């Protein structure tokens with residue numbers, strides 16, 4: 001995590017212009033003063049929304065979460081702090097005097113005339129006033145909200161926007177916070193360390209709009225730090241969170257899938273990587289694969305040590321770190337991404353998005369809201385496979401197989417096939433870079449003679465025989481025996497063959513030519529399958545995946561053959577007609 005924190009801070013420094021200790025803050029109220037600290041009016045700012053929704057204009061302003069070490073925020077706070085509005089909250093230090101003390105401290109340190117004017121304003125008027133006097137004196141509007149932020153402008157200038165004030169706050173907040181001291185693992189300075197990361201993570205799905213606290217995962221590297229936080233100073237912790245929030249806010253560095261937020265970035269800001277997962281361009285995917293397999297350089301050159309990722313998810317009101325990149329773990333990212341695409345290849349189809357692949361594990365009818373049913377372990381596993389090359393856990397095969405068995409689609413959707421194949425190949429060929437064509441299983445492989453593969457082909461041939469005899473049949477072989485055969489091959493395939501034999505008998509009467517062809521095909525496949533190999537009563541998950549894939553490829557193959565035959569027939573007819581016309585003439 002140390003290295004990742006450093007990378008996040010670096011990223012924030014590159015991408016964001018928010019000063020140290022500052023954050024985006026909505027400030028609806030501004031008290032105007034002149035340069036002598038005299039009250040000139042209170043104005044209400046707007047964020048463009050109307051009525052009660054209006055939260056006031058957004059500023060990069062000093063920010064601090066209360067109740068840790070520093071009691072007040074500099075120059076901007078709610079009415080309790082700025083104006084002394086009553087509160088039910090118990091505080092160890094009264095709010096208004098604390099706020100004023102900090103303004104004074106800032107004026108002394110910076111010698112800024114605008115900040116000094118605010119001190120004069122307090123000294124001359126506001127400091128001694130009771131709340132009801134303040135209300136009258138400032139002519140607070142009736143709908144004045146004491147929980148919202150107020151700041152000052154002096155002769156048209158907002159003091160917290162001055163560089164000297166920014167420097168004062170960064171210094172102040174950096175040294176006064178935290179109870180423990182030590183060396184910050186990011187900046188290397190010896191000083192106060194934070195016990196909590198105060199800045200919230202914003203934009204995580206399934207979390208509150210106001211944000212979530214970042215929390216450790218169950219990974220030991222994080223646990224090591226007891227409270228779940230690595231040794232980090234306040235300023236660096238804030239910067240780190242700026243980095244996280246900037247990554248989340250950018251479409252080019254973040255993918256949301258259900259409750260998971262997947263962030264990735266490179267040192268030089270190459271954003272093309274994310275697009276590979278959100279809208280993979282077939283041409284670019286081919287380029288990437290080609291470059292990996294041939295060793296040539298292409299645009300997608302990623303230096304492994306420059307590539308980082310972080311997976312976050314909302315959980316119980318916190319943002320939990322589910323996984324992140326460690327320097328020593330990330331190797332061969334480019335090879336891994338190429339493999340992620342290689343293993344999902346199916347002839348005549350285009351690469352899928354990470355989201356589509358995830359949808360292969362749920363009942364998906366086209367509504368994107370259905371993605372909520374996805375178990376977060378599925379996108380996590382796909383992501384790890386794509387980036388780290390970690391094989392997709394085999395038990396996830398059940399998720400996609402269950403869908404395939406239940407839906408019994410005439411054509412198994414590409415997402416289900418692709419995921420099935422990725423699970424199978426990521427476990428059987430985990431570290432390959434260059435492949436034999438047949439290893440990739442992108443189309444029907446007539447030379448493949450594994451039991452599961454042959455069973456799939458036999459099943460589909462029997463299906464075809466049944467269809468030839470009775471195209472309108474209600475309960476097809478697929479309806480009745482698909483799942484059974486996929487799991488218990490011996491029982492399933494014997495039944496399928498018995499039924500096929502009965503159908504063939506009938507077909508020989510009606511369409512002897514077709515019956516001959518199909519009979520021969522079935523016999524050839526069945527002869528390769530030794531019944532002895534059917535002994536194990538149950539197919540393993542790998543075998544079930546292979547069975548399902550071979551069913552699909554055999555069906556596609558049959559379909560293509562039938563289409564070609566139809567075309568040939570039509571062409572022959574045209575020739576016949578042409579001949580008749582010719583002869584007539």
Ligand SMILES: [Zn+2]
Nearest residue numbers: 184187233236
């Ligand atoms: Zn630091």
